[in-house]
Amino acid sequence: MAKIKTPINFSLGSTSKRDNVAGYLSISPWLIGFILLIVGPMVASFYLSFTNYNLLSSPTWVGLDNYRNLFSDDRFLKSLEVTFKFVFISVPLKLIFALALAMLFNTGRRGSSLFSAIYYIPSIIGGSVAVAVVWRQLFGRQGAITQLLSMLNITDTNLIGNPDTALSVLILLVVWQFGSPMIIFLAGLRQVPQELYEAASVDGAGKVRQFCNVTLPMLTPVIFFNLVMQTIGSFMTFTQSYLITGGGPLDETLFYAVYLYEVAFEYLRMGYASAMAWVLLVIIAFITLLFFLTSKYWVFYQSEGGR
Amino acid sequence: MKKGLLFLFVALLLLVTACGGNDQDERTDANDNQDQSSENESNENDSEDGDQVSIRVAWWGNQERHDMTLEAIMLFEELHPNILVQPEYTGWDGYWERLNTQAAGRNLPDVIAMDNSYLNEYNSNDLLVDLAPLIADGTINLDDVEDVYQEINHDGDRVLAVASGANALALVYNAELLDEYGYDLEPGFTYEDLYELNLDIKNQMEANGEEYFGYDFANAEYELFFNYVRQHDMSFYNEDGSSLGFEEHVLVDYFDWVVRMVESGAAPSHDLMMSYIEGGNSMVQEGTSAMQTAASNQIIGIAQGTDFELDLTVLPVLDGTHANYIRPSMSFSVTQHSEQQEAAAKFIDFITNNLEANEILQAERGVPISSAVRDHLSDKVSETVEKTFDYLEVVAQYTKEADPLSPPGETEVRGAFGRTIEVLKYGRISPEEAASDFMQQAENILN
Numbered sequence: 001m002a003k004i005k006t007p008i009n010f011s012l013g014s015t016s017k018r019d020n021v022a023g024y025l026s027i028s029p030w031l032i033g034f035i036l037l038i039v040g041p042m043v044a045s046f047y048l049s050f051t052n053y054n055l056l057s058s059p060t061w062v063g064l065d066n067y068r069n070l071f072s073d074d075r076f077l078k079s080l081e082v083t084f085k086f087v088f089i090s091v092p093l094k095l096i097f098a099l100a101l102a103m104l105f106n107t108g109r110r111g112s113s114l115f116s117a118i119y120y121i122p123s124i125i126g127g128s129v130a131v132a133v134v135w136r137q138l139f140g141r142q143g144a145i146t147q148l149l150s151m152l153n154i155t156d157t158n159l160i161g162n163p164d165t166a167l168s169v170l171i172l173l174v175v176w177q178f179g180s181p182m183i184i185f186l187a188g189l190r191q192v193p194q195e196l197y198e199a200a201s202v203d204g205a206g207k208v209r210q211f212c213n214v215t216l217p218m219l220t221p222v223i224f225f226n227l228v229m230q231t232i233g234s235f236m237t238f239t240q241s242y243l244i245t246g247g248g249p250l251d252e253t254l255f256y257a258v259y260l261y262e263v264a265f266e267y268l269r270m271g272y273a274s275a276m277a278w279v280l281l282v283i284i285a286f287i288t289l290l291f292f293l294t295s296k297y298w299v300f301y302q303s304e305g306g307r
Numbered sequence: 308m309k310k311g312l313l314f315l316f317v318a319l320l321l322l323v324t325a326c327g328g329n330d331q332d333e334r335t336d337a338n339d340n341q342d343q344s345s346e347n348e349s350n351e352n353d354s355e356d357g358d359q360v361s362i363r364v365a366w367w368g369n370q371e372r373h374d375m376t377l378e379a380i381m382l383f384e385e386l387h388p389n390i391l392v393q394p395e396y397t398g399w400d401g402y403w404e405r406l407n408t409q410a411a412g413r414n415l416p417d418v419i420a421m422d423n424s425y426l427n428e429y430n431s432n433d434l435l436v437d438l439a440p441l442i443a444d445g446t447i448n449l450d451d452v453e454d455v456y457q458e459i460n461h462d463g464d465r466v467l468a469v470a471s472g473a474n475a476l477a478l479v480y481n482a483e484l485l486d487e488y489g490y491d492l493e494p495g496f497t498y499e500d501l502y503e504l505n506l507d508i509k510n511q512m513e514a515n516g517e518e519y520f521g522y523d524f525a526n527a528e529y530e531l532f533f534n535y536v537r538q539h540d541m542s543f544y545n546e547d548g549s550s551l552g553f554e555e556h557v558l559v560d561y562f563d564w565v566v567r568m569v570e571s572g573a574a575p576s577h578d579l580m581m582s583y584i585e586g587g588n589s590m591v592q593e594g595t596s597a598m599q600t601a602a603s604n605q606i607i608g609i610a611q612g613t614d615f616e617l618d619l620t621v622l623p624v625l626d627g628t629h630a631n632y633i634r635p636s637m638s639f640s641v642t643q644h645s646e647q648q649e650a651a652a653k654f655i656d657f658i659t660n661n662l663e664a665n666e667i668l669q670a671e672r673g674v675p676i677s678s679a680v681r682d683h684l685s686d687k688v689s690e691t692v693e694k695t696f697d698y699l700e701v702v703a704q705y706t707k708e709a710d711p712l713s714p715p716g717e718t719e720v721r722g723a724f725g726r727t728i729e730v731l732k733y734g735r736i737s738p739e740e741a742a743s744d745f746m747q748q749a750e751n752i753l754n
Contacts, residue, residue: 056432161578
């Protein structure tokens with residue numbers, strides 16, 4: 001899904017060559033950044049993933065050892081489990097939530113654009129350090145939410161200190177950042193031709209039927225887009241866990257990226273961490289590919305006549 | 308996009324530090340120009356040829372330490388007008404990550420605060436300058452420093468660092484609270500006594516409707532066990548750091564005691580303990596705990612947040628054996644990346660010997676290693692700081708020879724120990740299982 005769509009077509013005729021130079025010049029700031037800061041480090045990390053490297057002395061070649069060791073590393077497997085659990089719960093929840101609110105704001109009632117702006121705020125600030133710290137306070141031992149729950153006699157445990165509930169708190173936090181998929185859904189909803197609804201209601205379809213047979217099919221391209229983007233994003237989640245729970249308690253919120261960071265920057269096992277980064281890339285690529293392969297069975301493109 | 312996220316990060320950091328370096332150079336130049344004019348009149352202190360140099364000095368600490376160190380640096384710059392000091396300070400979290408990244412970029416500060424647990428690692432990667440010649444020629448004057456404070460910083464004939472303060476592991480206790488319930492902690496109390504005493508206070512306080520959490524391990528179970536092993540006449544790591552140096556039953560006994568403390572309520576649960584640490588508070592401060600484990604100089608920080616009278620005492624005795632040791636710590640090293648090693652050495656000398664500087668620093672890093680400085684400070688420090696001086700004298704009677712420096716894998720072993728303790732305190736595993744789990748993990752890391 002990354003934007004690697006740079007048109008690389010050097011076999012051009014005479015006329016457009018100059019245009020190309022101008023084109024490449026205009027994207028050169030991005031291109032240089034991309035090569036220096038993304039391609040370069042990627043190549044380096046690929047090489048380092050076959051070495052032992054502690055940052056302080058030069059790397060030594062160990063072949064596939066890092067990759068082999070990954071699968072006997074209990075904490076690595078735990079981090080995979082936690083991450084998958086997190087992705088498969090938080091992404092659908094977030095999308096459902098985003099869609100529901102988008103439907104609500106699509107009715108054109110007065111103030112709905114104001115509210116959609118307000119509901120968008122968490123996704124601007126939600127990934128930030130400040131919000132993570134606030135969240136930790138709210139759910140912490142003397143936090144407002146902990147106190148409220150204990151006043152209501154629901155529970156008096158510290159939710160982020162409890163291994164059974166800590167992950168749920170983090171899921172709640174990211175679901176709360178539903179703003180950007182919501183805006184995209186909203187745009188998608190406005191694209192649905194009004195006559196389809198009119199035709200459906202003439203045929204006697206109720207609201208539920210209209211939603212299932214008109215809205216959802218027409219929205220599938222947008223759902224598809226949101227699903228892919230959110231899944232990729234969720235696999236990389238770092239800030240929330242690192243700042244709120246530090247991966248604990250009992251490694252119950254040890255996200256993949258958090259473990260990778262710990263291995264790299266606390267234990268200085270850069271080779272091993274690079275191997276982890278590549279395994280994550282493969283996992284994400286595989287899942288994205290799966291989405292694309294299945295998309296032709298459920299994604300409906302109006303412009304292609306519904307295929 | 309995911310791929311080299313890590314390396315993107317490293318690259319960015321390098322870029323940022325590299326840019327930072329440039330900025331600093333520019334700043335130096337600007338300052339140099341200004342300074343040079345005034346220097347002609349006032350620079351009598353320095354025998355140097357008047358060339359302006361600049362050194363970067365890095366340390367970790369809390370705000371208070373930052374303020375005091377910055378003030379001391381201003382004094383240093385006054386005394387050495389041709390040396391400009393660029394401070395780089397952070398909290399303990401992130402300090403080593405920052406240094407490690409700088410080390411990879413061959414851009415370490417000239418002077419870095421060094422911790423005993425990293426000395427081996429940095430030395431084995433050849434990042435530290437041998438200070439022995441600079442000590443021999445008097446740039447760093449250690450005439451007033453007893454050998455015991457520097458032994459730990461030697462690697463054969465090489466001197467890798469100079470300690471700035473001596474500490475020992477201790478119990479920080481709330482003297483008023485203990486007094487109220489009729490207890491004292493004269494050396495000689497046992498681990499079992501801690502259990503009973505905390506339970507008793509808890510029962511009495513809770514009967515009055517007050518909160519009491521018990522003995523605060525303060526996330527230092529590893530350090531406490533380090534001492535516990537020594538009380539069994541073993542050591543945590545074997546001689547050459549290639550393996551553990553204690554027997555499994557010792558760890559089982561210790562875990563057993565920890566679990567009993569937590570399960571009976573004589574010590575707080577793990578998440579309660581962590582929530583205090585993350586919030587930057589301590590139970591001893593607020594009177595919900597009577598004592599906690601701490602390095603002796605930590606009492607200075609803890610005392611600042613409370614009106615209770617706090618004091619220091621030794622660690623519990625085990626079968627009549629004490630095995631604590633004095634740790635010269637908060638050392639300063641000069642790095643191989645430094646181009647101004649002499650100026651860097653002068654800074655270390657200044658921290659070690661300058662009386663006025665040590666008045667500013669208030670022995671907050673630990674008891675100064677120079678006897679002249681200690682004498683000078685004895686009537687100029689706060690009551691709390693004085694307690695750390697007194698404690699080191701007391702604890703000296705209960706020590707035995709320090710272990711050799713921990714092996715480079717210590718950070719990771721410590722991490723594994725912390726996670727094992729966590730699982731244990733949550734009651735998910737028995738002490739026997741926990742001990743064998745940990746020992747296996749540690750052996751894997753060390754091999």
